[in-house]
Every structure is written in C-alpha cells, then in structure tokens.
Amino acid sequence: MTELRVRQLRWEADDIVSLTLAEPHGRRLPSWQPGAHVDLHTPAGVRQYSLCGNPRRRDAWRVAVYREPGGRGGSQWVHDGLRVGSLVTVGAPRNAFPLLPAPRYLFIGGGIGVTPLLPMIDQAGRAGVPWTLLYGGRRRSSMAFLSELGRYGDRVRLRPEDEYGRLDLAAELDGLAEGTAVYCCGPPGLVAAVEEHDRSWPPGALHIERFAPVAQQHPLDDTAFDVQLVRSGVTLRIPARTSILDVVERAGLANVGSCYQGTCGSCETKVVEGTPDHRDSVLSADERASGTSMMICVSRCTSSRLVLDL
Known part of the structure; x- marks a missing residue:
C-alpha cells in the first residue's frame, strides 16, 4: 500500500468522476497490465477500481468511480470527500x-x-489486432469517456438504451468469428445475457469481470472443517457460516482481504491438499476443476480438512 495524491478530478459522465493519482514526491509507480485494478482505502472500507489510464505511464494512475445509489459509502466518499491534493x-x-x-x-x-x-x-490496437467495442448505457450523458473513444471511429459501437433499446447481443454474438476473444464487464444482467451465448463458443472464448458475485444456486451445506496453514505452522477450525478468511484474519495470520465477496481475486490462495467448494466469481471452470487455488473469503471445503499455502 502507498499514499497517493489526487492530481486531477474530472467529470467523465453523469455520476462518474475520474481520479488521476500520483506519488507525492514524484516517484515512479509500479507497472501494471490492462485488466488490473487497485484497492482504494476509504472510510467505508476497501473498494476496488479498475485502472483505466495508460499502462506505459509510470507517473500516475487513473481510475473512474461511479456514485452508486444506495451503495456502502465508498463511492460517495470519493465523490464528496476527495479534492485535488487529497491523499x-x-x-x-x-x-x-x-x-x-x-x-x-x-x-x-x-x-x-x-x-x-x-x-x-489501446493494447490491442498497438499490437495490430482487430477489435470492436460494444458499449451500452442508459443514455449518452451517463456513458463515460465518449470523447476519448471517439478517435476509434466505427470500431466503437455506442448503444445508449434511450436511443437503441437494450443491447442486441444476438446480432453481435451469434456466429462469432472463429478465434474471437470476448471480454465483458458490466452489470449482472449484461454479464448473464452474454454468458447465455457462451454455451456455443469454444472453451475459454469468454472473459468476464463482474460488479457483483454470482448467486450460488445450490451451495453445499456449511459444515465446520479444519484448515492447516503450511507456512504459518498452525491448524485452525473453520466454523459453519464463517469464512476461512475471517478466521485467518482474526488469528492475525494474514491480511489479504479486499472485497470479501469472491469477486476481486485478492485472497486467492494455493491449495496444497483437500477439495475446495468454490463459491467465487473469479476462477474459470478449468481453474475450479484443477483445485489448485481458491478464494478463501467465500469458498469452503468438501473434505474434512484443507491444507493451504498460508
């Protein structure tokens, strides 16, 4: 963790503000790759926001924050509490x-x-790889970065709902060209609709980042089990309806939690022995089947004992 200073605040759309964050003494920031996110520590708790600036720049990071109606307070703090110069x-x-x-x-x-x-x-364009963006929102004024995206011409298809209705996913996704990788991020309804089309695609074609955890349709009954932490040299009892992460953090043995919902991936932990009961929204089907790692904030265990690399 580090303290960064807000260098710039800018309205990008209705209820969306971008923050440009820089090291107060001008030092270079860690490198990152497209798809990465960072944790912002707010008075309401830790919140995750995607880095949406230029990965080649090491002097500043950019995130964008939507003021979430009825949220838990993190986005409200960003909008109402931060100013240029804030740490x-x-x-x-x-x-x-x-x-x-x-x-x-x-x-x-x-x-x-x-x-x-x-x-x-930006990365796909620099690599010379063909791409298209389908971008939906309630209305144009609620859709961020439109001027930035305007330089890409017709490769960006803007579909505000008040002009076009709901996204016509069938027109975009049925008969998808071979070799196309689909990257989707948005509200649960959009993600679920895209996943419906994924059933006819080759494995691994769809890549998703979610705002909210996937509802567990038929989770196994919660029962108590033991977790052995190899590096810590201790074994902990995990009660029913209590997460591994909660017990580990209360014991002062790790501090890897962030979203506590199984969506951010920060608590991914290597499984040495045992069978995880995966309840996260991050791992792919193949990753779950391998059983080599798990998100300890939500996932549990189908065996009586689990051995983790912690």
Whole structure:
C-alpha cells in the first residue's frame, strides 16, 4: 500500500468522476497490465477500481468511480470527500482480468464496466489486432469517456438504451468469428445475457469481470472443517457460516482481504491438499476443476480438512 495524491478530478459522465493519482514526491509507480485494478482505502472500507489510464505511464494512475445509489459509502466518499491534493491510500495493482493473446477481440462494456476495457483496446490496437467495442448505457450523458473513444471511429459501437433499446447481443454474438476473444464487464444482467451465448463458443472464448458475485444456486451445506496453514505452522477450525478468511484474519495470520465477496481475486490462495467448494466469481471452470487455488473469503471445503499455502 502507498499514499497517493489526487492530481486531477474530472467529470467523465453523469455520476462518474475520474481520479488521476500520483506519488507525492514524484516517484515512479509500479507497472501494471490492462485488466488490473487497485484497492482504494476509504472510510467505508476497501473498494476496488479498475485502472483505466495508460499502462506505459509510470507517473500516475487513473481510475473512474461511479456514485452508486444506495451503495456502502465508498463511492460517495470519493465523490464528496476527495479534492485535488487529497491523499488516498492505494494498494498495488492486481489483475484477475488479463488480456490474453487472440486473433481478434470483441469488447462489451456496460456503464462503468467500460473502464477496464480502455487499456485493453489501446493494447490491442498497438499490437495490430482487430477489435470492436460494444458499449451500452442508459443514455449518452451517463456513458463515460465518449470523447476519448471517439478517435476509434466505427470500431466503437455506442448503444445508449434511450436511443437503441437494450443491447442486441444476438446480432453481435451469434456466429462469432472463429478465434474471437470476448471480454465483458458490466452489470449482472449484461454479464448473464452474454454468458447465455457462451454455451456455443469454444472453451475459454469468454472473459468476464463482474460488479457483483454470482448467486450460488445450490451451495453445499456449511459444515465446520479444519484448515492447516503450511507456512504459518498452525491448524485452525473453520466454523459453519464463517469464512476461512475471517478466521485467518482474526488469528492475525494474514491480511489479504479486499472485497470479501469472491469477486476481486485478492485472497486467492494455493491449495496444497483437500477439495475446495468454490463459491467465487473469479476462477474459470478449468481453474475450479484443477483445485489448485481458491478464494478463501467465500469458498469452503468438501473434505474434512484443507491444507493451504498460508
């Protein structure tokens, strides 16, 4: 974690403000890759925001924050409490949504979900890889970075709902060209609709970052189990309806929590032995099947004992 100073605040759309954050003494910031996010430490708790600036710049980071109606207070603090010159505690970049090599890309953004896609678009363009962005929102005034995206011409398809209705995903996704990688970030309804089309695509074609955790349809009954922490040399009892992360943090053995919902990937932990009951919204089906890592903020265990690299 480090303290960064707000260098610039700018309105990007209705209820969306961007923050440009810089090291107070001018030191270079850690490098990052498209898809990365950082933790902002707010009075309401830790919040994750996608880096949406230029990865080649080491003098500043940019994030964009949507004032979430009825939220938990983090976005309200950013909007109402921060000013140019304010100091903010920020975590190091982490990436659970990396841009993987592909012959072509289709990017799908809904509302503030466009933010992680901006540096991906830039990287794809610099690599000479064909791409298209389908960008939906309630209305143009609520859609951030339109002027920035305007330089890409017809590769960006803007679809404000008050002009076009809901996104016509069938027109975009049925008969997807072979080799296309689809990167989607947006509200749960958009993500679920895109996932419906994924059933006919080759494995690994769809890459998603979510705002909210996936609802667990049929989670296994919570039962108590033991967790052995290899590096710490202790074994902890995990009660029913209590997360591994809660017990580990209360014991003072780790401080890896951020979202506590299984969406950010910060608590991903290597599994040495045992069978995880995955309840996160980050790992792919193949990663879950391998059983080599788990998100300890929400996932549990189907065996009586779990051994973790902690």
